[in-house]
Amino acid sequence: MAVSRRALLRGGFTVTAMGALGASTAPLAFGEVRASTANAVERPRIHTCNEWGARPPNGTITVENHKPTYIVVHHTAGGNSSDTSLAHAYQISRDIQDFHMDGRGWIDTGQQLTNSRGGHVTEGRHRSVEILDGGTRHVQGANVGDHNSEIIGIENEGLYSTVDVPNALWNSLVQLVAYIAQSYGISPDMIRGHRDFNATECPGQVLYERLPELIEAVRGALGASPAAAAAPQLTWPLLKPGERSDKVLAAQHLLRARGVDLKADGVFGAATFDAVSRLAAENGVAYEPCYASRTADESGFIGVTTWPLLVRTVLAGDTGEAAKAAQVLMSARGRQIGTVDTATWQRLLA
DSSP states (O other): OOHHHHHHHHHTTTOOOOOOOOOOOOOOHHHHHHHSSOOOOOOOOOOOOHHOOOOOSSOOOOESOOOOOOEEEEEOOSSOOOOOOOHHHHHHHHHHHHHHIISSSOSSSSSSSSEEETTTEEOTTTTTTHHHHHHEEEOOSSSSOOOOSSEEEEESSOSSSSSSOOHHHHHHHHHHHHHHHHHHOOOOGGEEGGGGTTSTTTTOHHHTTTTHHHHHHHHHTTTTOOOOOOOOOOOOOOOOOOOBSHHEEEEEEHHHTTOOOOSSBBBOHHHHHHHHHOOOOOOHHOOHHHSSOOOOOTTOBSSSTHHHHHHBBBOOOSSHHHHHHHHHHHHHOOOOOBBBHHHHHHHHOO
């Protein structure tokens, strides 16, 4: 059933971190998706490493002896090229591999699969297609910090912070994700964006907001029943430089609660960025933006890995910076809550 992005968002359905990230949803067994699937998803054309002229890996490719839990959507954060040819898709794949191997020091391309703006799908890390088609194991990539043993990642060519993806890319993404879900028996509910695991803009605000639509499109491709309406899952928002909001003000008070000498003005400027960057580094938080084409410095973004370092339980009658942060959010939402625990922080920040 085709469901528009606007209808899904209006209905309050949002994609958030689940499973290991906070909810109880688990991937279905391999046969369960197939048993409930009216449609068999045709395997998309995936151009292999040999076809696009990949360099050999300079290390051993790790093959996990289990299926991935999540299907993760990225954007390359590079230019939105008007060249939709297969030759361009091959060149993008070569450029990414060169950057990952020479610039990042990785053994090979980080992601398992790449999707071009022309809708051409290429293999990323060597052996990814072979292992995907087997449906029982998966190639470990290097595209999501601290979670690479449990995810299969797709880089989508382009930058989608303020513009939408082209139709060719979207259509190929739907078919590719549906095939992955079918091959591994992964529930469409386990589709994620990179920012659900690391504090990064990836896959861009526009594409991230379309993930509920992607989930429903994949359900339709699999012939699965539409998901029943459910309460939004709790997650953490992404804050970045330039934003002015009560959430930024609350974050600044929480930073001050940790002893940071920072003005609490609700504006995400350089001082806030630097403070968050130091906090993440001091606590060993993995810094994993999208290392595909162009990399902006996202080390000071506040997201899924940094909010848990900031929030603390606030009790009724507490004073101090953490209590001020909670009061800022409660006042903005016209609420008064006695105890603000982690789940309450998430609700206030939603």
